Amino acid sequence: MLESARSRLKAWIVAGVGTAAAIAVAGVLGAFAARHEPLPALAPAGRIETGQWLLRPLKAYATAEKYTYGALLRPGGKALVLELEMTNRTAKSTKDYFDLLQASQKTVDPATKPFIVLTRDSTMSPELHPGMPERMAYIWQLPDGAAVPASFNLTVISKTYKPRDNLYGLPGWFNPTPIGTMTIPVGAGPDGADMQP
Structure with missing residues (x-):
């Protein structure tokens, strides 16, 4: 009984850490995606x-x-x-x-x-x-x-x-x-x- 409670607690901690890591990674990727690269300059006399x-x-x-x-x-x-x-x-x-x-x-x-x-x-x-x-x-x-x-x-x-x-x-x-x-x-x-x- 004690062993199963420990394994459940360990699973919750791992899941919580995994969720927190996923949120952090998503936030970092979102910050990079939000950066707008300048548009290229087109030659005014070209096609x-x-x-x-x-x-x-x-x-x-x-x-x-x-x-x-x-x-x-x-x-x-x-x-x-x-x-x-x-x-x-x-x-x-x-x-x-x-x-x-x-x-x-x-x-x-x-x-x-x-x-x-x-x-x-x-x-x-x-x-x-x-x-x-x-x-x-x-x-x-x-x-x-x-x-x-x-x-x-x-x-x-x-x-x-x-x-x-x-x-x-x-x-x-x-x-x-x-x-x-x-x-x-x-x-x-x-x-x-x-x-x-």
């Missing part, structure tokens, strides 16, 4: 793969024109424009590019979405067809009275393809994740040359 899209930034500039590729600016307002070549790498036409680029908080209000325009005919937010590179313009309106920056920072977002999502069992692109940042020099106007790769 960038984001899953759905192949991007090639071309040029960035500021404008105070009332209309920029058909997008109407506020009276007296200024905008930052990023022109880039975009190629749809998927099997069907899509306009799933609204959250592809996020401008830094220092430059524009992050709650402000850009106008996105096809430059060749000023079509707003068109569907882009598979495998056909198109020149697009992302147009962010600057806050009133804001100075035009010499450069601006963008975060590039990628999504992952799933043949079946968990909710509807349908294919699609999910889980938007930042894959890198790039700093784009801001030129004087739309007539400047494209960046060289």
Whole structure:
């Protein structure tokens, strides 16, 4: 009887020590996992793969024109424009590019979405067809009275393809994740040359 009580007590102590050790290890691993590694810097004149899209930034500039590729600016307002070549790498036409680029908080209000325009005919937010590179313009309106920056920072977002999502069992692109940042020099106007790769 005494022997079985001792063995039970020993088992509880071992289990308690094991549980405490497991909690301590989980806490240490959690602390390491919580550390965020900085995002890689992407070359602004290179090609960038984001899953759905192949991007090639071309040029960035500021404008105070009332209309920029058909997008109407506020009276007296200024905008930052990023022109880039975009190629749809998927099997069907899509306009799933609204959250592809996020401008830094220092430059524009992050709650402000850009106008996105096809430059060749000023079509707003068109569907882009598979495998056909198109020149697009992302147009962010600057806050009133804001100075035009010499450069601006963008975060590039990628999504992952799933043949079946968990909710509807349908294919699609999910889980938007930042894959890198790039700093784009801001030129004087739309007539400047494209960046060289």
